[in-house]
Amino acid sequence: MAKAITSREENYSEWYLDIVKKANLAANSAVRGCMVIKPNGFAIWERMQRQLDDMFKETGHVNAYFPLFIPKSFLSREAEHVEGFAKECAVVTHHRLMNDPNGGGVVVDPSAKLEEELIVRPTSETIIWHTFRDWITSYRDLPLLINQWANVVRWELRTRLFLRTSEFLWQEGHTAHATAEEALEEALKIQEVYATFAEEYMAMPVLRGVKTANERFAGAIDTYTIEALMQDGKALQAGTSHNLGQNFAKAFDVKFSNAENQEEYVWASSWGVSTRLVGGLIMTHSDDEGLVLPPKMAPVQVVIVPIPKPSEELNTKAKELMQELKARGIRVTYDDDDKQRPGFKFAENELKGIPIRLGLGKRDLDKGTIEVARRDEKTKESQPLDGIVDHVANLLEEIQQNLFDRAVRFREENSTHVDTFEEFQAAIDRDIPGFVYAHWDGTTETELKIKELTKATIRCIPNDRVEETGSCILSGKPSAGKVVFAKAY
Amino acid sequence: MAKAITSREENYSEWYLDIVKKANLAANSAVRGCMVIKPNGFAIWERMQRQLDDMFKETGHVNAYFPLFIPKSFLSREAEHVEGFAKECAVVTHHRLMNDPNGGGVVVDPSAKLEEELIVRPTSETIIWHTFRDWITSYRDLPLLINQWANVVRWELRTRLFLRTSEFLWQEGHTAHATAEEALEEALKIQEVYATFAEEYMAMPVLRGVKTANERFAGAIDTYTIEALMQDGKALQAGTSHNLGQNFAKAFDVKFSNAENQEEYVWASSWGVSTRLVGGLIMTHSDDEGLVLPPKMAPVQVVIVPIPKPSEELNTKAKELMQELKARGIRVTYDDDDKQRPGFKFAENELKGIPIRLGLGKRDLDKGTIEVARRDEKTKESQPLDGIVDHVANLLEEIQQNLFDRAVRFREENSTHVDTFEEFQAAIDRDIPGFVYAHWDGTTETELKIKELTKATIRCIPNDRVEETGSCILSGKPSAGKVVFAKAY
Numbered sequence: 003m004a005k006a007i008t009s010r011e012e013n014y015s016e017w018y019l020d021i022v023k024k025a026n027l028a029a030n031s032a033v034r035g036c037m038v039i040k041p042n043g044f045a046i047w048e049r050m051q052r053q054l055d056d057m058f059k060e061t062g063h064v065n066a067y068f069p070l071f072i073p074k075s076f077l078s079r080e081a082e083h084v085e086g087f088a089k090e091c092a093v094v095t096h097h098r099l100m101n102d103p104n105g106g107g108v109v110v111d112p113s114a115k116l117e118e119e120l121i122v123r124p125t126s127e128t129i130i131w132h133t134f135r136d137w138i139t140s141y142r143d144l145p146l147l148i149n150q151w152a153n154v155v156r157w158e159l160r161t162r163l164f165l166r167t168s169e170f171l172w173q174e175g176h177t178a179h180a181t182a183e184e185a186l187e188e189a190l191k192i193q194e195v196y197a198t199f200a201e202e203y204m205a206m207p208v209l210r211g212v213k214t215a216n217e218r219f220a221g222a223i224d225t226y227t228i229e230a231l232m233q234d235g236k237a238l239q240a241g242t243s244h245n246l247g248q249n250f251a252k253a254f255d256v257k258f259s260n261a262e263n264q265e266e267y268v269w270a271s272s273w274g275v276s277t278r279l280v281g282g283l284i285m286t287h288s289d290d291e292g293l294v295l296p297p298k299m300a301p302v303q304v305v306i307v308p309i310p311k312p313s314e315e316l317n318t319k320a321k322e323l324m325q326e327l328k329a330r331g332i333r334v335t336y337d338d339d340d341k342q343r344p345g346f347k348f349a350e351n352e353l354k355g356i357p358i359r360l361g362l363g364k365r366d367l368d369k370g371t372i373e374v375a376r377r378d379e380k381t382k383e384s385q386p387l388d389g390i391v392d393h394v395a396n397l398l399e400e401i402q403q404n405l406f407d408r409a410v411r412f413r414e415e416n417s418t419h420v421d422t423f424e425e426f427q428a429a430i431d432r433d434i435p436g437f438v439y440a441h442w443d444g445t446t447e448t449e450l451k452i453k454e455l456t457k458a459t460i461r462c463i464p465n466d467r468v469e470e471t472g473s474c475i476l477s478g479k480p481s482a483g484k485v486v487f488a489k490a491y
Numbered sequence: 492m493a494k495a496i497t498s499r500e501e502n503y504s505e506w507y508l509d510i511v512k513k514a515n516l517a518a519n520s521a522v523r524g525c526m527v528i529k530p531n532g533f534a535i536w537e538r539m540q541r542q543l544d545d546m547f548k549e550t551g552h553v554n555a556y557f558p559l560f561i562p563k564s565f566l567s568r569e570a571e572h573v574e575g576f577a578k579e580c581a582v583v584t585h586h587r588l589m590n591d592p593n594g595g596g597v598v599v600d601p602s603a604k605l606e607e608e609l610i611v612r613p614t615s616e617t618i619i620w621h622t623f624r625d626w627i628t629s630y631r632d633l634p635l636l637i638n639q640w641a642n643v644v645r646w647e648l649r650t651r652l653f654l655r656t657s658e659f660l661w662q663e664g665h666t667a668h669a670t671a672e673e674a675l676e677e678a679l680k681i682q683e684v685y686a687t688f689a690e691e692y693m694a695m696p697v698l699r700g701v702k703t704a705n706e707r708f709a710g711a712i713d714t715y716t717i718e719a720l721m722q723d724g725k726a727l728q729a730g731t732s733h734n735l736g737q738n739f740a741k742a743f744d745v746k747f748s749n750a751e752n753q754e755e756y757v758w759a760s761s762w763g764v765s766t767r768l769v770g771g772l773i774m775t776h777s778d779d780e781g782l783v784l785p786p787k788m789a790p791v792q793v794v795i796v797p798i799p800k801p802s803e804e805l806n807t808k809a810k811e812l813m814q815e816l817k818a819r820g821i822r823v824t825y826d827d828d829d830k831q832r833p834g835f836k837f838a839e840n841e842l843k844g845i846p847i848r849l850g851l852g853k854r855d856l857d858k859g860t861i862e863v864a865r866r867d868e869k870t871k872e873s874q875p876l877d878g879i880v881d882h883v884a885n886l887l888e889e890i891q892q893n894l895f896d897r898a899v900r901f902r903e904e905n906s907t908h909v910d911t912f913e914e915f916q917a918a919i920d921r922d923i924p925g926f927v928y929a930h931w932d933g934t935t936e937t938e939l940k941i942k943e944l945t946k947a948t949i950r951c952i953p954n955d956r957v958e959e960t961g962s963c964i965l966s967g968k969p970s971a972g973k974v975v976f977a978k979a980y
């Protein structure tokens with residue numbers, strides 16, 4: 003049997019780590035804060051990459067690659083950027099090792115000190131805008147719609163697999179535009195691409211909103227975000243898209259001559275999602291039996307299990323069925339291990355989150371039926387073999403939709419509107435705090451005070467918020483509408 | 492008109508760099524030795540990645556991801572490995588920056604010194620075999636067939652875009668096996684995957700062979716290589732696959748219990764190809780007008796140019812044609828720029844290496860014909876519009892084959908068999924030295940002496956070499972067969 007997983011009720015953090023480890027998704031490495039993404043986990047990330055990459059390309063973006071290293075001096079060029087970013091990062095100071103003259107392996111060659119230290123990119127705005135200077139001279143060079151898939155490093159003290167690691171994988175989009183409007187449109191367009199991906203592919207509903215000044219990306223005019231709610235009632239920032247205005251163009255002196263032949267600074271956006279999404283996917287859908295994956299993100303969508311074990315007849319039928327399912331574009335495997343009993347396999351396949359299990363038994367086969375078990379609801383039913391491919395295809399869609407609906411319902415049940423600080427405090431202190439909508443006076447001072455008192459942060463000012471006058475829950479000062487608070491990852 | 496490219500005749504190195512720069516493939520960056528891969532260049536790498544990834548998966552491999560950083564002490568665990576590798580690399584010594592107390596931007600925080608330095612991976616055998624220790628206990632865990640797509644850093648003094656850069660992108664396969672035979676089979680299987688990819692997709696013929704002890708990967712029992720010949724008669728090592736024996740398993744203490752329940756060290760292979768392949772692709776096929784791309788590797792296979800410029804009628808026809816070509820799986824664009832004349836566009840499209848250009852003119856259209864120009868031979872012909880999709884599809888295949896045949900012919904014309912050192916010297920000193928087959932006594936001493944005298948290195952002992960006794964061209968000692976010498980990148 004699969005080793006037991008800590009229940010969510012008992013210890014949510016342990017539950018999460020148990021799933022990551024027992025479903026073989028990732029592990030800690032020999033390097034503090036850096037994870038090893040194991041094949042099962044990487045297969046999920048690959049599906050995310052492939053889908054997002056297609057969506058970026060459909061919206062006119064192309065991929066490129068910029069250096070891993072950033073000269074230290076670049077980081078201080080954009081004043082706000084350096085405040086927000088440049089601190090906890092990996093610093094390269096030397097470019098050579100040598101044999102230890104005392105015989106103790108290798109040591110750093112002191113003569114190979116770099117003139118200027120290099121920083122392993124925590125994000126690439128600086129090196130990219132330095133490069134864009136060479137790429138842009140005229141409005142005819144714009145827009146530039148560039149994306150890169152890369153690893154980045156932000157030295158983290160407290161790490162958690164996928165959710166916060168010192169090295170992580172991500173994509174970072176960097177675009178350059180001739181007008182402020184275009185840069186804003188781009189930032190919003192990508193927010194919507196991210197939201198569509200989260201909802202339609204990950205089955206993870208998200209709030210679309212804008213960050214407060216305090217939560218904004220260092221160097222941005224505005225940061226647009228998608229925010230998801232995890233099963234423990236904490237928010238996960240799942241993707242951000244920044245309108246950078248002319249800040250980086252000014253810092254790196256990137257100008258273009260417009261159609262009237264006048265020089266102007268270029269307008270910019272940047273945006274990213276990371277392997278953190280894998281953590282969000284796990285925490286949105288999984289249960290106490292293990293991983294639950296929406297069919298569109300599942301590396302394997304259907305597993306066929308011979309009951310009670312493989313035989314020539316069952317193998318032949320399974321092979322035929324697999325061909326039919328594959329022809330329909332369904333990702334299917336056959337569990338032909340003849341050492342383990344079906345009960346063990348069922349538990350293993352549940353742990354791995356495979357959306358549909360087909361139990362293929364001799365007796366059923368004679369009756370022309372097959373057992374269909376769905377992972378999301380843990381129900382099973384006997385189905386005629388005739389038409390089973392259609393049934394499975396439809397069921398995959400149904401599971402995808404069910405997981406999304408379930409997550410929307412969870413979010414609705416855990417979203418509260420409050421009017422006083424007492425109500426707010428009570429809401430945030432619940433076992434599952436969820437999203438708490440409350441009036442706020444718009445100042446960073448109040449925001450930080452509320453955070454200090456309750457550990458809740460403003461996740462976003464929703465794009466679709468209803469304008470309504472009210473009073474800030476803390477200061478009592480006027481507010482133009484409610485914002486969304488939550489405890490967050 | 493496109494700026495002129497230096498001819499190969501005039502200066503081969505300049506010619507190469509001109510193509511890389513003028514076709515917008517890559518550029519040097521602000522970080523010495525690190526390149527920026529521009530969208531046109533990255534699109535080629537993406538096609539390589541996608542195809543290789545499919546081939547790795549078809550042969551049973553899965554992707555994973557291991558940390559960017561390697562603890563310094565890991566590098567000295569495998570004695571030969573450290574000799575060959577650990578020297579020129581990026582060393583991370585600190586994990587924090589701070590504001591300069593004197594106001595000069597940011598400086599390294601001296602209090603944030605790492606206890607043990609981290610090395611930016613030059614290759615990942617050490618960190619991966621450290622990890623495999625946790626993954627392998629029994630023969631049932633084997634084989635492990637893992638690949639990762641990653642960036643690596645080897646500090647290089649002399650760099651050349653794509654061919655040799657301090658940071659480059661690659662894939663590195665790392666496999667673990669229960670027997671010596673399986674590890675060897677794997678290394679040879681991958682050599683054949685690489686050769687197939689080079690020949691069938693890149694249209695780049697390669698010699699398959701094994702490296703001499705001196706040219707072997709640090710820590711390997713044997714290194715299998717594919718070697719291509721560039722138009723200047725120099726060899727390019729295009730991919731290597733290593734049989735690692737038990738060396739890394741011993742260094743990282745990775746054992747498994749076999750079917751007889753006895754403990755044994757695990758057997759290993761590793762293998763990689765990199766963005767260097769893009770350089771090889773450029774140098775194999777391109778000419779003095781610019782890039783020439785084999786259709787299977789071309790991000791754009793067909794460009795339609797309206798003649799003399801876009802009009803409603805031509806745009807409508809082009810759109811229809813594009814749909815038909817796309818439905819056939821052909822990557823096509825329409826050059827609808829109305830500012831530039833056809834001659835300019837022709838030169839631009841030639842520079843970019845687009846395999847087929849379709850010239851769509853009003854007069855031709857009335858006659859029901861279209862002009863078809865092929866990039867490889869720079870010929871053009873008028874073709875009936877009726878059946879044009881079939882014609883283009885066939886022509887793409889023909890171009891693919893023609894480029895391969897041309898490159899094979901070039902290699903044949905530039906392969907020499909010699910029997911004496913004088914003949915050898917003369918062959919190697921030619922303008923286009925090519926592959927020189929000669930007898931060698933099998934010692935590193937002779938190999939190094941020949942290198943010192945002629946700059947030629949042994950590229951490989953061909954897999955298919957004919958065993959024939961002879962005398963070493965330098966030492967006169969007996970040899971069991973000829974090996975392949977060349978000047979190399």
Ligand SMILES: [Zn+2]
Nearest residue numbers: 031032621622
């Ligand atoms: Zn360890």
Ligand SMILES: [Zn+2]
Nearest residue numbers: 132133520521
């Ligand atoms: Zn520069």
